Amino acid sequence: MRIERWVEQVTLLPAVAAPPAAGCAATTICDIYRELDSHPDLRPGPRVDELFSRLVRLVISTPDEQAADILGDPVVRGLTPRLRELCARGEFELETFWADTIAAGEDPHAELARFPYLENYQLLCRMELDAVTKAVQRPIRSMAFAGSGPLPLSSLVLAQELGITIDNLDHNPGAVDTSRRLAARLRLDNLRVHAADVAAADLSRYDVVILAALVGSSPAEKAAVLRRISVSMSPGAVLLIRSARGLRTLLYPEVDPQAIDGFEVLDVIHPSGEVINSAILARVTGTAAVPGPRNGMEH
Numbered sequence: 494m495r496i497e498r499w500v501e502q503v504t505l506l507p508a509v510a511a512p513p514a515a516g517c518a519a520t521t522i523c524d525i526y527r528e529l530d531s532h533p534d535l536r537p538g539p540r541v542d543e544l545f546s547r548l549v550r551l552v553i554s555t556p557d558e559q560a561a562d563i564l565g566d567p568v569v570r571g572l573t574p575r576l577r578e579l580c581a582r583g584e585f586e587l588e589t590f591w592a593d594t595i596a597a598g599e600d601p602h603a604e605l606a607r608f609p610y611l612e613n614y615q616l617l618c619r620m621e622l623d624a625v626t627k628a629v630q631r632p633i634r635s636m637a638f639a640g641s642g643p644l645p646l647s648s649l650v651l652a653q654e655l656g657i658t659i660d661n662l663d664h665n666p667g668a669v670d671t672s673r674r675l676a677a678r679l680r681l682d683n684l685r686v687h688a689a690d691v692a693a694a695d696l697s698r699y700d701v702v703i704l705a706a707l708v709g710s711s712p713a714e715k716a717a718v719l720r721r722i723s724v725s726m727s728p729g730a731v732l733l734i735r736s737a738r739g740l741r742t743l744l745y746p747e748v749d750p751q752a753i754d755g756f757e758v759l760d761v762i763h764p765s766g767e768v769i770n771s772a773i774l775a776r777v778t779g780t781a782a783v784p785g786p787r788n789g790m791e792h
Contacts, residue, residue, distance in 0.1 A: 515562040519569050521551060522743065526572050526579070535583040537590050545583055552740045553767060560739035573743055574711070580744050581707050585668070588644035592671045596678040605679065611646065617768055618650040621733055624774050625701055628731050628759050633700050637662060639691035640705030643671035645684060647703070652683040660699075662689040692721040702726060706735035706745040706770055715748055723755025726777045732756060734773040741769045748773055755779065 525548050535541055555563065563569060591608055598604035605611070626633065633655055638648045641661035648659045661684060663669050669688045676684045687694075696702055702722065709715035722732065734753075737745040750758045756775035763771045 515559055515566070518551060518555060518559070518563050518740075519566040521547070522563070522569055522576075523572065526576050529579045529583070530575065534586070535579065536586045541583065545580070548580075548743070549769075552743060553769065555740045557739040563740060564742065569743075576743055577710060577746065581710070584707070585643065585665075588642050589667070589671055592644040592675045596671075596674045598678075601675075601678045608646070613767065614646045614650050617770070618647055618654065620762070620764065620768070621703070621772055622651065622654055624760055624762060624772060625731060625733055628774055628776065629700060633657065635699045636660070636701045636703070637694075637696060637699045638703045638705070639663075639694075640708035641668070641672060641686070642705070643668045644675065645672050645686070648684055649679075649681065651703075652681075658683045658685060661686045662691050662694055664688070664690045692718050694725065696722060696725040696730075697727045699726065699730060701731045701733065703733045704735060706737065709746065711746060712749070712752075715746060716752060716754075719748075719753055720755065723777060723779070728777050728779050730777045731759075732775045732777065734775065736771040736773050737769065738763050738771050741771075744769060750775075 525544050529535065529541075529544055532541060532544075564573070595601050595604040595608070634657060636651065636655070636657060637660045638645065638651070639662045641648055641663050642665075645661045648661050652659045661672060663672070663686070666688060669686055672684075673686045675681075676686060691704070691708060704718070704722070709718045719734075726732065734748050735745070736748040738747060750761050750773050753773070753775055755778060757778050758773065758775050760774040761771065762774070
């Protein structure tokens with residue numbers, strides 16, 4: 494869920510009295526898209542922050558019954574894949590900025606405490622953790638977070654809550670280097686960072702795997718990743734997939750619970766309000782895991 498940088502700041506944003514009509518919302522989305530697409534870069538700054546905040550306010554204030562009409566607009570439908578790509582780029586830039594700021598700080602823990610959405614991460618992760626612990630029904634001993642990015646705050650919160658070490662997997666070398674520096678400066682021995690493609694990683698050792706919302710940018714890519722994960726994880730292990738619904742799918746691709754092969758779907762959580770990501774909880778079926786290659790699993 495890592496648009497949370499903008500998404501979960503709802504308490505910091507002006508209240509929205511009522512969602513705009515579908516036609517007005519579609520026009521607003523197109524205007525924001527055009528400006529983001531033409532912006533020279535998406536690093537944090539007054540204008541970039543304002544554009545993403547406007548988009549997030551619109552997304553979280555629009556009821557699902559209106560979202561279908563907006564998403565059905567031909568122009569909105571055509572720009573959605575590119576808009577998701579822009580949001581992912583902006584998210585990466587924001588994470589990198591804060592990870593570098595924290596790591597470079599004289600007191601990195603104080604810099605981390607300044608991160609404006611830390612409390613939102615805590616709320617999101619506790620919501621997910623409640624669902625996971627009910628599904629596992631025993632102490633969680635091992636967890637992997639796939640697609641952890643440059644600023645692995647979800648893993649930081651989860652590791653603290655569970656009192657375990659979490660393996661963070663990301664295929665982007667820049668994200669891996671940045672998050673390793675961050676973990677070292679914060680002396681977070683309970684966060685290990687691996688350069689790895691989750692679709693090619695051995696996940697058989699983990700009780701729980703969390704799949705970030707931006708792993709797989711389309712339904713086809715998501716399906717391919719999930720098929721590989723289903724044979725790499727051990728039977729009985731639990732996978733939490735971050736998804737989206739309604740107008741939130743402008744930011745993240747939706748995962749259809751009925752299209753997840755190799756898993757028994759246990760629960761689907763659609764939070765309201767400031768939390769943007771849905772969560773799909775699934776248990777691996779089958780009789781034996783097929784370990785994947787260990788390429789990139791060194792740290």
